[in-house]
Amino acid sequence: MSFPRQQARTQRFTIGVPRAFQISPDGERVTFLRGRSGTDKATCLWSYSADTGTASVLADPRALGADDENLPPEERARRERMREHGGGIVSYTVDDAFTRAVFTLSGRVFYVDLIGDDTAPRELPVASPAVDPRIDPAGDRVAYVHKGAVRVIDIADEDDPDRDRVLVEPDGENVTWGLADLVSAEEMHRVRGFWWAPDGRSLAVSRVDESEVNRWFVGDPNQPGQEPQPLRYPAAGTANPDVRLAVLSVPSATEYRRGGRTEPTPIEWDREALPYLPTVDWTSGPDGNPVLVFTAQSRDQRTLTLFSADPATGLVSQTRTESDGVWVEIMPGVPAFTASGELVWIGRDGAGGERRVYVGERAVSGADVYVRGVVDVDGDRVLFSGSPAGRAGDVSLWLADTRQGTCAPLELPDGFGESGGADDGHGGVRAGRLRGDTLVVQHRSLDFTGVRTLVVRNASTETRRTHGEVESLAETPELPDVRVRTWLAGERKIPTALVLPSWYREGEDPLPVLMAPYGGPHAQRVLNARGAFLSSQWFAEQGFAVLIADGRGTPGVGLAYEQAVHHDLAEPVLEDQVAALEDAAERFGCLDLTRVGIHGWSFGGYLAALAVLRRPDVFHAAVAGAPVIDWSLYDTHYTERYLGTPQEQAQVYASSSLMADADKLERPLMLIHGLIDDNVVFAHTQRMSEALLAAGRPHTVLPLAGVTHSPSDPVTAENLLLLQVDFLKENLRGA
Template sequence: RFRAGRPTAISLTLDGRAVLFLRSGSRDVVQDLYAYDVATRKERVLLSAAGLLAGAEEHLSVEERARRERQRQSARGITSYQLSHDGRRILVPLGGRLFVVERLTGAMRGLKSTGGFPIDPRFSRDATQVACVRDHDLFVTGVASGEERRLTEGGNATVTNGEAEFVAQEEMARSQGYWWSPDGRTLAYQHTDLTGVEVLRIADPAHPERAPQSWPYPRAGTQNAAVTLGLIPAAGGRTTWVAWDRERYPYLTTVVWTENAPLTILVQNRAQTEEVLMTVDPATGATTPLLTERDDAWLNLSPGMPAWTRDGRAFLWMTERRGALQLELHARDGALIRALTPPEPGLRDGVDLDEAHGMVWVRGGDDPTETQLFQVPLDPRRGKRVRVTVEPGQHGAVFSEDRSTFVHSLSALGGTPRWVVRARDGRPLGELRSVGETPILTPHLEFTVVGDSLQFHAVIVRPRDFDPKRRYPVIVSVYGGPHSQTVTKSAQGYLVQQWMADHGFIVVSLDGRGTPGRGRAWERAIKGDLIDVPLHDQVEGLVALGRRYREMDLTRVGITGWSFGGYFSAMAVERRPAVYHAAVAGAPVTDWRDYDTYYTERYMGRPDDNPKGYAAASALTWAKDLSRPLLILHGTADDNVYFFNSLKLCEALVRSGRSFEFVPLAGYTHMVADSLGVAQVNQRTIAHFMRYLGPGR
């Protein structure tokens, strides 16, 4: 509810004079496209979803719905757009149609098609052509002529062209399946053969008359999609296939093709312990290695890397080979020019390369609960690293290409998120307005660090009517898995936790080993077993909190989470019932053999190579030991953590004679996003803890 009405999908024109963004109303999810004039500090509606639809109902294909699920996109209306490189044209997909808008005049044309829902439409660099995927094949349309050309043939549910496969979208954060060359003459595209990939089906139990939906889903240890990369002329013609050792490096994780720079790809082995960055000769498809990374545990992908300089003579790269994340500058042939930062556990990612001023903007900081903005010189002899932001919280930035203007996003404690338009020197030039509702409560938070052998960051949420003389039951709000944190200093990040606390509880969250921002050894400590180390750390941190804060009654502890957090909650009451006395598990992975290859094998290896680890990490193994109240909630249409995960746990509990409660969320996916569904989940959760733990006394 309080996320509606915020600016999203922010972009700036080349000269920084205008900012474009999407925004919905305060109580709806339908987004329109807005433009903010930096000189006048005024905004206007550039395009409305209702106007484009002209009264028609918005239509989404099954594939588009799945794609949005991968992106955790719950909005409707205009959910994406592309601003042309020169800032004159805007490409907007809506309801299965494509619209090209002249930004300065407002003139608009719809692009005709031969049929099929357009997936991932994109301008060529000069915005004279638009490419998209229809019915699993790649098409290009001339903006002026309206002529559509089919570039590939033979696309179907098993063989696709121009589409990213499931694990690329869900786990690699790569939704793109094709890439324009800078001159607009060629497209690189992903060709995917799903033959042999296991197909899972989702039926709608509430509508047995409907046919089930089928999705290729590679479970751990099973066959993956076979991915190749082709190069095809935009005018049509023969495909040139890119050559690399696909048997050794089956994962195509990254493709970058920028002006003056070579086509660059990053490929990984299946174990994700080795990766090669290489350039591609578009004429022949031949590849040349630039650098190789290796890690005994696994390699993390760095968003935005490699980042090439404008002249294509060098690129930025991030590595953890020295024990923590480090930013490097490499020559065109891959040779290291210099390290731009020392190995730092707190370094998160690169934000922008500002060559004109000789610097790189990065995010990070010494405190893992925050992300600050820093400027790092490209040549250390010409300056030192400068911290740009000061206020505790989460900071980000989006820049115009000339770097004259940027939008500074700030989510800090004690306030609402803000989007400030700034000049390069930091002067405020206005603010993108949020029309979202202001929450009726302000979280009462205490951040602390606890632990004996290790130090864990924690946050404590007390009732607003907290009485220090009383003792309160504790609810642990947990994720507990890799690549995510629950303890962050951010605006409105703990509204649900405060709502739960106000029912007479103290709500706490802790980040143990396996979470990011604490260095390679801290994160890789979970290799081979996704539960033992995280559960140990959560217990140790909770006990330390109980010793320090006597108002916490550790004889009454509940635990709740979603996805990995749901899995963790179920395992907590199964394996540590003396510590956790009730649990609510939302959409849990109950057996890691049933989750996807890329995520699961990164941490656990393949099931055949680690059978004991998989068995020990399965909630099914420990179902016989459940002795505490457990509530399970799961969306029946979940295509990420499939509904059968919870059904398998229910079956194991029934066969073990254990009592539990189960709430199937009919029609919901992994992302319960609408207000009614969220309210149902929250109300069932707090009712469970009120019943079995009781409020403070």
């Protein structure tokens, strides 16, 4: 089987990799999601025993009549925001004691007991379609969203007519409760819209009113009999949705019948100054009662404030504020709290310093660590991820024990490190979970293919530590070993990788160069993991020297490096691609700089088009997939973070957008775009093509019917690779 076909049908070799781990309070049991093979898209819910090292299936969607073609629109939107292309059970929740799990299939809700002899999944008679079901902390009830209303259903009391009941319903034509709006899900990574209180007596719920948001339409010309789907899209400089927060009491069925329904308690803060709602959670106050905590962010994103609120009265108090003259990043995993009640936070170290992990007012991460996020808090231990200084390609895990005052990188047991042995605690790319002193670590490396998942018991006690492995069922790529060199290029020390064909030998004719960047914020391509270079290796086998550079704006290096794209998303990122290319040419004699192509997707597509338009002296052909052409057509939260608003920064938008460059095109350019993309809408490519046509510039457009922002259909994904190679070979033949 060809690599393009294998990569397409395995969804880039992610099918069969265990994911979405939850750990029991005693650390003895772990649940996770995984298909039964490397091509089985019907993802199952599994349970792993840390004592025996064995895994068993808890729920198989095929046995429950799953139909991934029949998803509610709200669920499709959630999956698109999460880039979730799998099928079957794609998410689930568990109660605090780890006695039950809840999940949804095709708008239906199921629960499964995690203890006892009868662990067969059971369906709950919810109002269908149900979206985002979440079990309460005690494991007795499930809250979910149906047609913009938040409902709750009791797991027991099957004969009670009020077993399934409404807590709050839409109070306006464009109002929903319990669902995340587009920019919260897409840019803030908040895909949730409601949160159970620790005592299970109430819910914090977001209310979204999109009445003032632009109404766009996304249609598929391949289906002329279907009406275009309306889309509320807050483009840069236009109105955002009105997002509010309220607390709902959750009455029992008996209380509900007796009129125990109450109005939502609004949580009020200065929403004019701080309109964005990035995070919501609960903690316990000194008296043990639940306290609501949330963050709110200014529209210019220079201020992020942490609030706490009394759920009974709605009274709000300010806990902490982060400010930055450029922007404040929303960091994963915070706010969080230790068992002793101390706030876990990520903030800058003084004026202009790097980010640090704080517990209370104490920095627990080292000043030489690039902090990426807090992963988990287990009692008074904090697990966080980051990269050592100067090693952006390594993503490591550190464990800070706030009682002992220690912080150290997590070392893997012998046999799980680089080259099959122990390492320094940093090599490769790691992700993890921690609860009940059981640690689940997923490890990727340049020394092996795929993902290894390690379960470590008694993780904080070296003398009692034991471990087992959760097997990955992902397929092995049908490729030669990845042949990659990484280094820091040029004066700015740009993380760079060069991938060469397995068959190429030193002294042979130089190879045409294919640059393959993402090159923009929040994404990193040069990682010390073999899986990061599989596509690049395949392109290399077709006769290219593939060069990847993470220039300014990308994460992993430092704040100044990230913020260098402020008010300019074009020149710094393009300059760094050229600088990395020139540095590579000086280091290696195998690059033919008279034949340089570039391809990328999303921001990488923007960068590819930018390269041939503004530096045709360097780049000789480009493939731009789903490119952002005109930044005024992209969403508020992302675009305004870097460029401000079009009303205030008209020149900034003009210099970062590509429409005015159409008449400069003198190199071959292929534009690829999904026709029903609701993230980077097809209008970007359509308008660029019209401008190129008006300027008399030949170009190629490949529209993808029925495709959103990232193609998931195996046939489409396979042929896209083949078409790109043909286009690049044809246009990089040279003299």
